[in-house]
Amino acid sequence: MADQLQYGSAEAHTPRVVAYIRDDDSAGVVRQALSDLGAADTVIKTGGVATALTDATEHTSGRLLIVDVSGEDDPGARIRELANMIEPSMAILAVGETNDIRLYRNIREAGAVEYFFKPLVTALVARTCQAVLSGEAEAPQSRTGRTVFVVGVRGGVGATTVAVRTALRLSENPPRPVLAVDLDLQSGDAALQLDATPNHALTEALSQADRVDDLFLERGLIHATKRLDLMAALEPLDAQTGYDESALIALLDKVSRRYRYVVVDVPAAQAASLSRTLHMPSTLLLVSDARLVSAREVARWREWLGGNTAERTILHVLNMNGAPGSLPLAEFTRAADQAPDVVIPWAKDVASGALLGVKAKPEIPTLDRGLEPVLAMLSGDVGNHKKSLFERVLG
Numbered sequence: 001m002a003d004q005l006q007y008g009s010a011e012a013h014t015p016r017v018v019a020y021i022r023d024d025d026s027a028g029v030v031r032q033a034l035s036d037l038g039a040a041d042t043v044i045k046t047g048g049v050a051t052a053l054t055d056a057t058e059h060t061s062g063r064l065l066i067v068d069v070s071g072e073d074d075p076g077a078r079i080r081e082l083a084n085m086i087e088p089s090m091a092i093l094a095v096g097e098t099n100d101i102r103l104y105r106n107i108r109e110a111g112a113v114e115y116f117f118k119p120l121v122t123a124l125v126a127r128t129c130q131a132v133l134s135g136e137a138e139a140p141q142s143r144t145g146r147t148v149f150v151v152g153v154r155g156g157v158g159a160t161t162v163a164v165r166t167a168l169r170l171s172e173n174p175p176r177p178v179l180a181v182d183l184d185l186q187s188g189d190a191a192l193q194l195d196a197t198p199n200h201a202l203t204e205a206l207s208q209a210d211r212v213d214d215l216f217l218e219r220g221l222i223h224a225t226k227r228l229d230l231m232a233a234l235e236p237l238d239a240q241t242g243y244d245e246s247a248l249i250a251l252l253d254k255v256s257r258r259y260r261y262v263v264v265d266v267p268a269a270q271a272a273s274l275s276r277t278l279h280m281p282s283t284l285l286l287v288s289d290a291r292l293v294s295a296r297e298v299a300r301w302r303e304w305l306g307g308n309t310a311e312r313t314i315l316h317v318l319n320m321n322g323a324p325g326s327l328p329l330a331e332f333t334r335a336a337d338q339a340p341d342v343v344i345p346w347a348k349d350v351a352s353g354a355l356l357g358v359k360a361k362p363e364i365p366t367l368d369r370g371l372e373p374v375l376a377m378l379s380g381d382v383g384n385h386k387k388s389l390f391e392r393v394l395g
């Protein structure tokens, strides 16, 4: 079936290895090491992290990025910045001038597979490059993308609106590779909100998980914006679209190696059968509106989902606050047994933004303001931001 896939052309060719090196001697060593390995697909540029960051706003894929951190005040932070912008599966090899174990650890913790100090040794550089290019050395676990599940406690509460906007914002400022997945295979709205055309790739990926490889993804992914890809289907209403949960878990595992964030819109009707998935390390946005029935649903969902753990954080997003039929916040909180973590008002710009799509209406100030604490938490370290998030939202 894979050879029937013709959703789009493969990406423009990107080199497998890109190096940014400041001095000629080191560039010579890197060139020699790569040529010893027969790695023809390489580009070596003069420069350091700044040039790599500038290029990363245009290209994010490849297998290996070699970067010179000489002269950087905080090389660890710069490597982290770079790691955030490129696909998690692209390994980073840092080179620099300082021989210091703390710096070495710092750079490794930031997500680099290795750090070498100058003068570089051809055999050592070649060995690491070989390990990366052969797939023997994987990018560190810390660099696999973060999964965000968005679950509406019932239909129509704005789950897709929240999921699409969160994915879009995560992919901008700073630009980062993000994938949105709409699990409503028959009537999902994510593609509509992103002005994109659904295809069959997601349905196929979920029915035949073992077919999902890089080529499948390259052909099946819908490029919604420069940085935001989408997997969304619109299968006939009478199609059989059931799938095995393990297929979804396998797909999420694959794509989290290619994206910094994977945002999954989970229809309420499917969520109950995806218990294992929803307990994966993730951030789960539980979306409701402000009606009494929803307050009860939030309490039920929270109970079913269980509490927060070190690996999974649940945030309740109260959407459409103030819409006709909404409870006052204090009453809602009483009925749901817990205050919402984030409140988004019912507003015209949100309604028209979702209806018109991102191209016609790129700005949705009310939604962006409301989602700010969620984005801050997702962009930073969960542990550190959690407290300030709750402090900020709950006063």
Ligand SMILES: Nc1ncnc2c1ncn2[C@@H]1O[C@H](COP(=O)(O)OP(=O)(O)OP(=O)(O)O)[C@@H](O)[C@H]1O
Pocket (backbone or CB within 6 Å): 152, 154, 155, 156, 157, 158, 159, 160, 161, 162, 184, 189, 267, 319, 320, 321, 344, 345, 346, 347, 348, 350, 351, 352, 353, 354, 355
């Ligand atoms: N804060 C808001 N203010 C006003 N309208 C909103 C708000 N959030 C969402 N909407 C509107 O509500 C409608 C439903 O939104 P959306 O499709 O995101 O909900 P959903 O929970 O995904 O629904 P479904 O169950 O159909 O998947 C859309 O027309 C959207 O524009």
Ligand SMILES: [Mg+2]
Pocket (backbone or CB within 6 Å): 159, 160, 161, 184, 188, 189, 265
């Ligand atoms: Mg929806």
